[in-house]
Amino acid sequence: MNRNNLLSVFRFIFLLFLQAFLLNNINLFGFINPNLYLLFFIVYRFDSNPSLLIFLGFFMGLLLDLLTQGSGAHTISALTIAFIRPIIIRTSFGINYDIPMGMIEGTQLNQRIIYLLFMISIHHLLLYIIIYLSLDSFLIILKNTLFTSFFTFVMVYISLGLFKRHND
Amino acid sequence: MQQLINALLKYKNSLFYIGLLLLSLIFLNQRSFYHQSFFSNISLTVSSRMSLFSQGIVNYFSLKKINQQLRLENEKLKAFELAYQHNKNNKSAIFESFGFKITSARIIKNSYNKTRNFIIINKGEADGIKTDTGVISSDGIVGVINQTTENFSSILSLLHRDLKINASFKKNGAYGSLSWEGNHPKKMKLDDVSTLNPVSIGDTIVTGGMSNYFPYGIPLGAVSKIERPKFEGYYDIDIDLFSNLTQKEFVYVIKNRNIDQIKKLNNDESQ
Numbered sequence: 001m002n003r004n005n006l007l008s009v010f011r012f013i014f015l016l017f018l019q020a021f022l023l024n025n026i027n028l029f030g031f032i033n034p035n036l037y038l039l040f041f042i043v044y045r046f047d048s049n050p051s052l053l054i055f056l057g058f059f060m061g062l063l064l065d066l067l068t069q070g071s072g073a074h075t076i077s078a079l080t081i082a083f084i085r086p087i088i089i090r091t092s093f094g095i096n097y098d099i100p101m102g103m104i105e106g107t108q109l110n111q112r113i114i115y116l117l118f119m120i121s122i123h124h125l126l127l128y129i130i131i132y133l134s135l136d137s138f139l140i141i142l143k144n145t146l147f148t149s150f151f152t153f154v155m156v157y158i159s160l161g162l163f164k165r166h167n168d
Numbered sequence: 169m170q171q172l173i174n175a176l177l178k179y180k181n182s183l184f185y186i187g188l189l190l191l192s193l194i195f196l197n198q199r200s201f202y203h204q205s206f207f208s209n210i211s212l213t214v215s216s217r218m219s220l221f222s223q224g225i226v227n228y229f230s231l232k233k234i235n236q237q238l239r240l241e242n243e244k245l246k247a248f249e250l251a252y253q254h255n256k257n258n259k260s261a262i263f264e265s266f267g268f269k270i271t272s273a274r275i276i277k278n279s280y281n282k283t284r285n286f287i288i289i290n291k292g293e294a295d296g297i298k299t300d301t302g303v304i305s306s307d308g309i310v311g312v313i314n315q316t317t318e319n320f321s322s323i324l325s326l327l328h329r330d331l332k333i334n335a336s337f338k339k340n341g342a343y344g345s346l347s348w349e350g351n352h353p354k355k356m357k358l359d360d361v362s363t364l365n366p367v368s369i370g371d372t373i374v375t376g377g378m379s380n381y382f383p384y385g386i387p388l389g390a391v392s393k394i395e396r397p398k399f400e401g402y403y404d405i406d407i408d409l410f411s412n413l414t415q416k417e418f419v420y421v422i423k424n425r426n427i428d429q430i431k432k433l434n435n436d437e438s439q
Contacts, residue, residue, distance in 0.1 A: 051181055058188040062195070071203060072196030079192060083185040130196070133206055 004045070015040050016060060020067035031144060034151040035124070037064065039159055041081055042119055047100045050086055057082025073130040081123045088118045104163055116156060117149075124149045209317060216288045216320040219277040227417075234417060241306055268383055268422045271295060273303075276320075280414045283350040285325040287311060289419060292319040297421055302381030305419045308388055308411030309333065312381050313421065321421075327353055327413055335388055336376035340365060343376045346388065346407065353414050356389065358405040367394055373407055380430055382422070 019037040026033050037060060044053055061078030064070065092115040093099075099106045103115060128141045128148075176183070196203050227234070273295075277288040291297050293316050303310040303323050311323040312331065324331050327348050335358060336343035342365035344358045358373065371391045377384030393406035424430070 071200035075192040079188050
């Protein structure tokens, strides 16, 4: 358990800095910046303390916004995704929601993919809604959500593969 | 008590989330100008609708008084109309040279006890009202419009510390800038009047024609106190306003038809 906590702290800092200084400057096709820091919320153990995750979500978003001169959209969306994660886990894994590392092993592949898609697309939709905050830019919000979610999904999926090998 | 604590423990995650969400909304509001104006627009819409409702109830009880005021104003206007009919010959000349369009509106929220006061009126973009337009009442000026929604506008009141109005003396045209210091709603300060001009207590102050918002010659107030500092070239003048901004009901928004031309000239000059 102690080792797990240490790993979580390390992961938090690593993902935060990776996101703030590298991934936010990619600008693929001019507007795509994959949000890999979501990995932290995705691989957080299902049986750990949910209140702590809500606080960590707030803290992660806040630090990210401060480091990248963001407006505060990351704070709200990371906080919200941390809050609704139990609901997403329950809808996507159904009866298997109590397997602690269910997002990596021990569950069906399609359930895992549905979980990832839910986490990523809800987070991105919220993020872009807050950034644009106007009905006129509805299409831009959808476009950004779709493309950025796709790239984030690819990166998160590859990174999860790394996790699996590491745990063996 | 036990039940209350149990309920709190049961919903602790949700409560925690809502608390942090509020914090992050404040953070958002602080950091981004766009989001700030979005929120202030929402709050203007909500507060103006609420005030419209409550003001409607309050107004019902003062209908008699309002009627009387309107009758008085009508009489005044009738007198003007008659006088105008009398000089009908130069009719077209007067109207065409007068470059302001007038829209009447009702105040639905007014404050005068803060240092920065705002007024909300029940006319908005749908009635052709734009920001940076002057607002007057039957006996003086009220302020300048600073924000509009579709059906409402908010006015930077004359009783707002940061608003400065160009004003001049009726008798000799010496001008200065009129501002409010935040104390009494009828006392204002006139700065930047050069000591070259003779000034005495009781002189009338009118709007100077140099502001983009107001035409020349609307009476504002009278001089109540004069001080002449030893080493400066400017007077310290206190003004008593004619109009009482704490009990206004109806105002007139006056839009300068030529403001685009004036702004263009100003821009050309500054380049």
